[in-house]
Amino acid sequence: MHRSEIDARYAATHALCQRAGALALAGFRSTSVEISEKGRHDLVTNVDLQIDALFQDELRRAFPDDGILTEESLGQGASAMWVVDPIDGTQNFARGIAHFAISVAFVADGTVEFGVVYNPATAELFAARRGEGASLNGQPIRASQVTAPGRAVIDIGYSTKLPQSRYVALLDRALSAGFSFVQQGSAALGLAQVACRRIDGYVEEHLYSWDVLAGLLLVEEAGGWSMPFALDRDFTQGQPVLASARALQTSLSEVAQTQFWTGGSLLGS
Structure with a gap:
C-alpha cells in the first residue's frame, strides 16, 4: 500500500476517534446507558454499539475495499484491515470510571502500520506510525528506562x-520478583501507559487483536519491548x-513464564 493511502487512513482515524470520543463522553455522563452481558464480567453498552456503527459506516464509505474487524461485530479479514475496539474498558465505562479508550489499528499485508488509542475522558490521544515514533497529543513519548x-x-x-x-x-511470581502491580481494566490504555512511561510493563495471558494491536505498536515505537x-x-x-x-524484558518474561507460551497459544488453556 502506498504511503499516501496510509496517510489518508491515519488522518481519518484521528477524525473518527474524536467523533467516537464525543459519543463516548455523552454516554459516560448519561444516567440512561443501556448495559447487557455478553458473558461473565463481559459487558456491552449501547454506546459501544453506537461507536461500532460509526466506524463501520464511515470506514465502508471512505475505504470500501478495506476489511473491518471490531469487537462487537467482528468481520472478514483482508489484506488491508481495520481492527477496532469501540470501547476498551467497558466495565470501567459502565461504572463511571474514567479509564476507557477507543482503540484503532490499521493492518496492511500483515503489518500494523499505525495505531491510535484515545481516552476521551482525559482528552488524551496516543498515536503511532510504524517507523515514525509514538506521541501523546502530538508530543513525542518514550517508554520507561527502569x-x-x-x-x-x-x-x-x-x-x-x-x-x-x-x-x-x-x-505471586510478580510480587516475589519484586514488581509492584496495578489492574486498571483496559489493555489498550495499559499499553499506552507503558509507551509514555507511566508504568513499566503490561502482562495478560489472554487478549484479542482489537484490545492490543494499537497499544503494542505504541510501545514498540516508543522504544519499549x-x-x-x-x-x-x-x-x-x-x-x-x-x-x-526494554531492560525489564528478561525479568518480566520469567515472571510470565513465557516458556509456556508458544506460537501465540497458551498450553493447557
Whole structure:
C-alpha cells in the first residue's frame, strides 16, 4: 500500500476517534446507558454499539475495499484491515470510571502500520506510525528506562477466559520478583501507559487483536519491548500479551513464564 493511502487512513482515524470520543463522553455522563452481558464480567453498552456503527459506516464509505474487524461485530479479514475496539474498558465505562479508550489499528499485508488509542475522558490521544515514533497529543513519548523489578510498576490484566488459579500464580511470581502491580481494566490504555512511561510493563495471558494491536505498536515505537502478537492466523483468537521497558524484558518474561507460551497459544488453556 502506498504511503499516501496510509496517510489518508491515519488522518481519518484521528477524525473518527474524536467523533467516537464525543459519543463516548455523552454516554459516560448519561444516567440512561443501556448495559447487557455478553458473558461473565463481559459487558456491552449501547454506546459501544453506537461507536461500532460509526466506524463501520464511515470506514465502508471512505475505504470500501478495506476489511473491518471490531469487537462487537467482528468481520472478514483482508489484506488491508481495520481492527477496532469501540470501547476498551467497558466495565470501567459502565461504572463511571474514567479509564476507557477507543482503540484503532490499521493492518496492511500483515503489518500494523499505525495505531491510535484515545481516552476521551482525559482528552488524551496516543498515536503511532510504524517507523515514525509514538506521541501523546502530538508530543513525542518514550517508554520507561527502569532496569530493576524493585523499581517497576506493571499492569497485570485479568481474563475470565482462563482459570483464576493462573492469575493468582502470576501475581505471586510478580510480587516475589519484586514488581509492584496495578489492574486498571483496559489493555489498550495499559499499553499506552507503558509507551509514555507511566508504568513499566503490561502482562495478560489472554487478549484479542482489537484490545492490543494499537497499544503494542505504541510501545514498540516508543522504544519499549513487546512479545510478538501473531497476525498470521485468525485475528479473533485470543493470545498472551507482554510488553515492558526494554531492560525489564528478561525479568518480566520469567515472571510470565513465557516458556509456556508458544506460537501465540497458551498450553493447557
